[in-house]
Amino acid sequence: MGRKWTWGQAIGCLLTALLLIAVLHPFLWLVVAAFKPENEFMKYPPTVFASSYGFDSFIRVWDTIPLVAFFRNTIIFSAGVMAISVLLDSMAGYAFARLRFKGNKTLFTLVLITMMVPFQVLMIPLFVEVFKLGMLDTYWGLIIPRAASAFGIYLMRSFFISLPKDLEESGRVDGFNEFQIYWRLMLPLCKPVMITLGIFHLMNNWNDLLYPLMLTSSTEMRTLSAGLAMFVGQRNIEYGPTLAASLLALLPLLIVYVFAQRFFVQGVATSGMKG
Amino acid sequence: MNKNGGFRLNRLTNRIVSFALVASMIGVLSACGGNDNSNSASSSSSAAGGKQVSISFWNTFTGSDADTLKEIVNDYNKANEGKYEVKMDIMPADQFGQKLPPSIATGTAPSLVALSSSGAAAYIQNGSIEPVDDFYSVDGVNRDDFEESAVKLGESNGSLYLLPMQVFGIEFFWNKDLFKAAGLDPDTPPATFEQLADYAVKLTDESKGQYGFAMPIKGAPQYSLMFIWGNGGDVVDLASRKSVLNSAENVETFKWLADLAVQKKVTPKGLNGVETDKLFLSGKAAMYITGPWLAAGLKENNINFGVSLPPKGSAAQATIADGIGFAIPKGTSDEQKLAAYDFVKYWNSTEVGKKWSLAIGFPPYLKSVLADPDIQANETIKLMSNFGDAGRTFLPGFVTADRINSDVLFPLLEQIVSGLDPVQGVEKASSSIDDILKSESQ
Amino acid sequence: MRRSLRSYLAGWNRPERAAYLFIAPALAILLLFTVVPLLATLAISTMNMDVFLQVKGFIGLDHFERLLGDDRLIDAIKHTLYFAGVEVPLQIILALLTAVYLSRNTRWRKLLRSVYFVPSICSFTAIGIVASFLLDPQTGVYPAYLVNLGLPRLEFFRDPAWAMPSVIALTVWRSFGYSMIILVAGIQSIPDSYYEAAQLDGAGKARQLFSITIPMLMPSLSFCVITTTIAAMQVFDQIFVTTQGGPLNKTETIVGYIYNTGFKMAPYDLGYASAISVMLFVFIMAITLVMNRYFLRREADMA
Secondary structure: OOOOOOHHHHHHHHHHHHHHHHHHHHHHHHHHHHOOOHHHHHOOOOOOOOOOOOOHHHHHHHHHOOHHHHHHHHHHHHHHHHHHHHHHHHHHHHHHHHOOOOOHHHHHHHHHHOOOOOHHHHHHHHHHHHHHOOOOOOHHHHHHHHOOOHHHHHHHHHHHHOOOOOHHHHHHHOOOOHHHHHHHHHHHHHHHHHHHHHHHHHHHHHHOOHHHHHHOOOHHHOOHHHHHHOOEOOOOEOHHHHHHHHHHHHHHHHHHHHHHHHHOOOOHHHHHHHO | OOHHHHHHHHHHHHHHHHHHHHHHHHHHHHHHHHHHOOOOOOOOOOOOOOOOEEEEEEEOOOOOHHHHHHHHHHHHHHHOOOOEEEEEEEOOHHHHHHHHHHHHHOOOOOOEEEEEOOOHHHHHHOOOEOOOHHHHHOOOOOHHHEOHHHHHOOEEOOEEOOEEEEEEEOEEEEEHHHHHHOOOOOOOOOOEHHHHHHHHHHHOEHHHOEEEEEOOOEOOOOOHHHHHHHOOOOOEEOOOOEEOOOOHHHHHHHHHHHHHHHHOOOOOOOOEHHHHHHHHHOOOEEEEEEOOOHHHHHHHOOOOEEEEOOOEOOOOOOEEEEEEEEEOEOOOOHHHHHHHHHHHHHHOOHHHHHHHHHHHOOOOOEHHHHOOHHHHHOHHHHHHOOOOOOEEOOOOOOOOHHHHHHHHHHHHHHHHHOOOOHHHHHHHHHHHHHHHHOOOOO | OHHHHHHHHHHHOOHHHHHHHHHHHHHHHHHHHHHHHHHHHHHHOOEEEOOOOOEEEEOOOHHHHHHHOOHHHHHHHHHHHHHHHHHHHHHHHHHHHHHHHHOOOOHHHHHHHHHHHHHHHOOHHHHHHHHHHHOOOOOOHHHHHHHHOOOOOOOHHHOOOOHHHHHHHHHHHHHHHHHHHHHHHHHHOOOHHHHHHHHHOOOOHHHHHHHHHHHHHHHHHHHHHHHHHHHHHOOOHHHHOOOOOOOOOOOOOHHHHHHHHHHHOOOOOHHHHHHHHHHHHHHHHHHHHHHHHHHHHHHHHHO
């Protein structure tokens, strides 16, 4: 409390606060709008605040789409991808970063190449492939094609690379095998980045529309994003329900993120070494 | 945080993370196991004994129309329990367009889809949807009850490919209150293009953010066709399949549109269809040419509006006749096809036709529905269902119709509205159309 | 039996062999579900083919010849480069500044990190609606703020000159939070001992930033730069929900053009769309290689 503020701190605080407003303002608008009655959106000129608020939009969402089933599908799909992909990405990233083997560079380039083609174009061949494998309209068919990602492998690699150089040696001295070195020594040091990657996979698949829609062929298998799209008609948009559904879809992710923040621990690398 | 706290947190972290990992894996495994057998693709889901035939039906009726559609399908399924079941899958138009073609190619398509008449051309041309002429010989289907124009909407090369689901013309809407405020007769829409221009100027008041005639530049019905056709012009010569957009009368038409937008400033610039609808629904646009879907929103927002055919040009009074039809994708079994026909028959019954028409405010195409007293009592629907011989189809049977519309005609309007010289614009657009037409198989 | 199994396993316990076990599962999935479709795309780019998967003939490099004279594509490339050239530096600089400032764990900073991250998890559909209301030239709140500040009323997405800057601002708004948390994770992985040593040497905050944080952060920073660039070269979603390529095509990007040619409406020219994708792919690869070489040299300099 009694600390003296330096100019730098004051400016930092001011700038972060400004940024806070810039980031938060549109989001708060979304939250307020989700509770507005639908005809408020047609007002001219539109106002930020409405004369009355209610849960009409949420009720409409509840009545129109099978919210529980969509949530279940979304969770299975995106959490499944997250769990498997974080594991496989970190394994591969570890090998590319810290193990010397023939073809390391070539294979890593191959991994990077998979990031460079726009997904829209790959979608049709992928669709045909998943169909040929008989996995269309199944959870596995949704999860497996996404169970490893170049982004994740690359991310994990860049973190494993920055870990202290003599870590493996200490593990080998302790009689660890290669997997134990990765699992017991390296992974615990990468917790923040694994969580970051997990969130990335979670939110990407959570919000994806085209991919889960292409690979499922029944309403029962659809995810939340498809439900959200139900309120955007070709001729008209139901603004309130769309925003309400977005808000509902966003909340679980936000909770997961706030919870995950607990695991961001300063200087894990050192505390891990000591532990 | 001190080192101790950090350490304890670390162990807790370990447990929570591994627990979460294991839990989600288990969740995934069990869910996958449970779902694999219960869910199969659209075809062949006939139950044991082969009694109930189940078909899937894909369409793009997102938005509020979906409510009525779902109700009708539910009613149908209840009435036909044990016999037929329609499983509907509604998806946004963009994803529908990406999903359906490869689905047909891999044999995973549904047995019934709803296609727009312009969008269907590509499917017809490469044999991806089946001819459906035999529908009209199904027991209980009375072809005479259909307006001939509705039946013809699905015709291509002498065969029928679409069965009517929704047929409509593009209409002229005006805001009666704004007419009154500007000293115009609220019950008489402009009769000619000159009058439309005259009214548009009188109805524009930029200080109030009020515009006389709304001209969207994308994502709307192609209203410029009313003016092109009305003045005796056309876009493509159907026989030679060459662009005639750069004809003298068309240049005059686009000069006139440019004058309205640029000099007379009767429209805001750069609006898309949804934004223009919003402008009209909020009472800030006085005249607007669009489809019958606007009517429901107008009533909801208590706008005092009138609807009629678009005004007359120097040569004719014209409007676009458009529609959405049922189609049967290639590879559908006969059993499934008959089930699909049964649903289409149900859809085209007087009772359902009336329900759909009243609920979403679209004009009926079944004579028996039109004769219904409830429909006759609905002024708006009655007005919209009567477009006589003014209705024309834009490039019937052309695979490139939608592309010419959205890649050439709307960009031309956009350029003109933002001040480009119409003569030059029309010339360039005309050669673009010829380029696109090269991909039409002759 | 047990012994031979054990010795067999021990054979795999050498780093140079174990590595293949580590990468095998991920690589198998990438090969099967990305590389195979990619090769298919490569094949399709030499054919006349539509989305109905009907091949109308092999045409070799004709599509690539067509690329050269396609004015609309050249415009799309310019717009994409404009987007990437402005968006990537903005996003990275903002993410780096906030990450450095917020990397320490206090309650307030954790809260800020959560808030900055919120836009990243919003769906694009919702973002499109929010933007359309807030930035509407006639009725939006932001144009009105500008006027109140004595600035001209901007038309944002509807002004050909301002549409791309608006899309860029929207993208930075949405994405910097994610780059930020990657960088925060990177900063937090830097051992405390480095800073302790620096403090003993009497290095100030600024010196610590430039002599410890940024050099130690190079791997994650280069990761952020390269992945953000790759994403920027493929920009599509945020444009699809706001300007749809307009006004006057000023925001049509390469992937937008690919979508328009191959998937949006008939004639669905999948062959040509694939050829453009292959071109984009070569483009991105060249950029990535140059960047990667630069960053590797920086890393080597530091070691």
